[in-house]
Amino acid sequence: MCKRAFKLGALVVLCLCLWAAGSSAQEVAIIQATANVVTGLGLAGNNNLQFGDVTPGVDKSVDKTSLAFAGEFFVTGDPLQSVTLTFDLPAALDHATVPATLPITFSNTDASYEDGTGGGQEFPAGEFNPAAPDPIAIGADGTLSIWIGGTVMPNIAQIGGSYAADIMLTVALNN
Helix, strand or coil: CHHHHHHHHHHHHHHHHHHHHHHCCCCCCCCCCCCCCCCCCEEEEEECCCCCCCCCCCCEEECCCCCCCCEEEEEECCCCCEEEEEEECCCEEEECCCCCEEEEECCCCCEEEECCCCCCCHHHHCCECCCCCCCEECCCCCEEEEEECEEECCCCCCCCCCEECCCEEEEEECC
């Protein structure tokens, strides 16, 4: 009977060991950490805003659609990425050699864009206020052209000579 009790006890211990091993089994699941690195933005100034010859006392405007004279910037980046354009616009152009200024203004319709959808269709649909632009999407081809016009207002005694000032455009990705 001792042998039988011993065998029975050994069988119970074996069953408990098997049950314990089975109940402590682990389940494993895996997920991935993912990220999409967007390409850096590219930005280039392609054309200066050119007023040419200006007569004292006569305002002169350059329209954003005058592609030979309008200021132009070219943006590249991920297709359809939303960006915000921020202009730093001068209030005046500075004379090249003497302390004199030539006032310049920009209206709320003096900027426009073309997002690669073609054919200059963006005028005036792509028109925006350069002082307070809304977010714009880079085109499906990864490009965005920006044009800016303005008006210079020489006074009747404006000193002759060359005048210039920087127009700075900052492009930032929107989240």
